[in-house]
Amino acid sequence: MACGQGDRRETGKVAAIHGRHDNVFCGELACGAEIIGEKGRFGMNMRFAEQVRVEVERKGNAACVGIDPALERMAGVLLASCKSDGGGQPDAEELLTRFGRLIVDAVADLVPVVKPQSAYFERFGPAGMRALETVMRYAKKKGLLVVLDVKRGDIGETSSAYAEAYLGNGPWAEMVDCLTLAPYMGPDSLEPFARVAMRTGKGLFVCVRTSNPGAAYLQNLIAEGKPVYAHVAEMVAGLAERQGVAGYSDMGAVVGATLASEAREIRAMLPKSLFLVPGLGAQGGSLAVVRDCFDADGGGAIVSSSRGVNYPVGEFTSLDQLGEAVRQAARSFVQDVQSCRTAVV
């Protein structure tokens, strides 16, 4: 094995990173081929894209449920269930953990993937980070794939630090199957992530065309005859190509469900990339666009909803009742996603 010691993954310990600094910058995507064997020792022989395929098949749908603990939206019964922080407010770590576990319990047998949004946890500093860790561990234990939504992206060694932390030999890697990335800083901002993902079999979703109202401002500018998002897609395609893996590569793409023509264009440019498709709920995306993100055989995409599932409408007098409402919202979302997928197949 070229890039040793991959089984030392103690949370918060220097050992996990410093002990193998010889390969943190091992430099070559090519070394990945040997390292895939390393993963076998963790009982996960499959790369992320393959795991997604299997789990979508097993659960019968390609839905991904976000975990976005926005306190402003939380049900009173959940807030009241937590011990106080001493100042008359619920303890942040307990609240975020309870919220995350409630969502996981409600959807674990329904959907293949969950997507915690890091911002809502980071917001509470170390207490939030501990909650994020607990929730992701719990999701893994329940058999879910975990996409951590962090939209990171930086240069050189900083990207390497993020990549190792979340996908490599850092404290988060055993709970995270896949990460979201921001592309503005160019190929060298993504390459360290691609290199580590190649080694460990983890997945990446690069923001290519997002679903927010202001996305078009930069992403749809026409440069050299095509939109900026198409340049980003090319960058992703180039990295995917270099990986040379069979089937889907580790280089996935975030493609908002906003315009069918864009989805088709990006799908054609990224035949080897899994799509993460947000925007179907609160952001007003359309089912028709989601259809165009799937392959001809109904694979190749997972469709994400956060708010619509996390915050069902109604008054709840018990956590069981709230959990049941989340489960019903997830069922309804799954049906929407399935109607797109079966329309393709």
Added chain:
Amino acid sequence: MACGQGDRRETGKVAAIHGRHDNVFCGELACGAEIIGEKGRFGMNMRFAEQVRVEVERKGNAACVGIDPALERMAGVLLASCKSDGGGQPDAEELLTRFGRLIVDAVADLVPVVKPQSAYFERFGPAGMRALETVMRYAKKKGLLVVLDVKRGDIGETSSAYAEAYLGNGPWAEMVDCLTLAPYMGPDSLEPFARVAMRTGKGLFVCVRTSNPGAAYLQNLIAEGKPVYAHVAEMVAGLAERQGVAGYSDMGAVVGATLASEAREIRAMLPKSLFLVPGLGAQGGSLAVVRDCFDADGGGAIVSSSRGVNYPVGEFTSLDQLGEAVRQAARSFVQDVQSCRTAVV
């Protein structure tokens, strides 16, 4: 006071955010005018840009020292100074804290600003976040301005969550004076940060033109007759304009020290923005470019170096010796920065 309760800032407590959810989405930049008064109660009447001006004047230079604890580069004497984590490696929280405090002690009376890079702390999960908190508190205590380099950017409520966490009423806000942002998702990804900064007097640096080798891939594409980075600059200018503050606005820009013509072009587009100029050391930026980032009166920019100051060359047998070498490296960097600034004035 329109957006009350700003003085409850207990780390990791829900109270700090949930107790004032009525104004997390208060919506209007305009409310900032009233809220500036709120800051007075913390003994910080000045906005970030004004604080920079005063501190640059007081310290006699516009240098910013990064705090990038990359374990692979750390001096043996520092590693050896930490207690063991039980597995024969130094304890991560202690190591990161010691490193950060050593840098702060070495440069506190020399430079006005430090810039911790979040990635190197996040890498260690909650232990790293605790270290980041300690280091930033220490820097504040020593009278330094703190720019937290996180390059965040997301949509709608998620950006609001980040903004409140780091600049508003979240657990990080009392240690952070300014944040770096990524622009790919468009104006609505930056606006929540602008809104919170306006309210609290904090600063922002949006990545306009970065200094990494691959930056040009997207940033220099020509769209509608100008490079993509100029479109980003326009977006920043638009937000700065809306703020309507006197002097420099809260909307600063990251402008790499790579090409003088670009620096001049961006300076002309962003007359109200402070520049954060990286790239002078390891990334090969030039002093001539740095000159073009300053105003005619030698204000308007801070120049950043991380690796060159953090990791002085040599063998060190004591922490004092290491600290002295960091101090010498900082002195040398300060001289370089000053030579640019005085050439302007």
